[in-house]
Amino acid sequence: MSIILPGDSLASEVEGQAEITIGPGIYKYPKSHQIIPSQAGILKSTSASKKSNDKLLYIESNSKRYIPQVNDLVIGYITGVYGDFFKVSLQNHSAPVQLSMMAFPNATKKNRPNLKVDQAVYARVSEALPDIDTEIECFDPETGKEGGFGLLDESGFIFDVNMNFARELLFNKSCIFLEKLASRCSFEIAIGINGRVWIKCGNGLQTDEFVSEKNENGDEDEIMTDAAAAEISLKDMRMTLAAAQYLKSCQYVSTEEASTELKKAFRGVL
Numbered sequence: 223m224s225i226i227l228p229g230d231s232l233a234s235e236v237e238g239q240a241e242i243t244i245g246p247g248i249y250k251y252p253k254s255h256q257i258i259p260s261q262a263g264i265l266k267s268t269s270a271s272k273k274s275n276d277k278l279l280y281i282e283s284n285s286k287r288y289i290p291q292v293n294d295l296v297i298g299y300i301t302g303v304y305g306d307f308f309k310v311s312l313q314n315h316s317a318p319v320q321l322s323m324m325a326f327p328n329a330t331k332k333n334r335p336n337l338k339v340d341q342a343v344y345a346r347v348s349e350a351l352p353d354i355d356t357e358i359e360c361f362d363p364e365t366g367k368e369g370g371f372g373l374l375d376e377s378g379f380i381f382d383v384n385m386n387f388a389r390e391l392l393f394n395k396s397c398i399f400l401e402k403l404a405s406r407c408s409f410e411i412a413i414g415i416n417g418r419v420w421i422k423c424g425n426g427l428q429t430d431e432f433v434s435e436k437n438e439n440g441d442e443d444e445i446m447t448d449a450a451a452a453e454i455s456l457k458d459m460r461m462t463l464a465a466a467q468y469l470k471s472c473q474y475v476s477t478e479e480a481s482t483e484l485k486k487a488f489r490g491v492l
Contacts, residue, residue, distance in 0.1 A: 226265045226281060232257055235267065235279060246291050246389060246415060247281025268393060280393060284386045288313045288416040290356045294347040297414030300337050308337055310358060312416045325359035327368050342374040344412045374412060377426030381466050385417040387473040399472045402480045406488055407461050421465050424458035460491045
């Protein structure tokens, strides 16, 4: 573990490595491809994938201000529309970024996404230069497909966490917090490195559409009574909120205390 300051040399970390993937806090010069730290913190290194020996480097710090970096995965709220772009807020009291209407899978001038103010999107930072507006996009650049990006289901729950904890959940493969949660319930999750997390257990917070769809498409034996629908609705809502409470609590505890926090969060839910 090394304490790093902006401008320090990282030559020893990249020597002998075939591929280096850089994360938050590290900048690569476009021409020389030299990488340097852009913020102070703890230098962390991990495997970029299970199938290769590529290394992922990033700076771990407890900064409260999010500074966009290319390839960051972020959760943002639509705040407005101008021309062919959506204005997106990645953090309160920070300058908005722009999301092109063409930055979606299969988007054309005639087939544009119709996003509304206050809706949330999961996106990747595609361009982050000091003198121009930061841009994000909602598709996988390698495949051109959705790849998990795009409009987030409004039945999920979005909450804030410390940015260093968000990085821990995203990059640390030995982090057991999500593994512990999966042992208690099934869930969908999107983690933004800007300190926002979207989570949904079962049908999440909104169930009216779910119940209507079940009753319209199901057989007679599968049609749900109002009481059964209300029970499922309440259970899914409680599980979603309990999962969020568990993850928020995990920011301040060690991995050894994860099981205790899980029991506290789900007490009376299941």
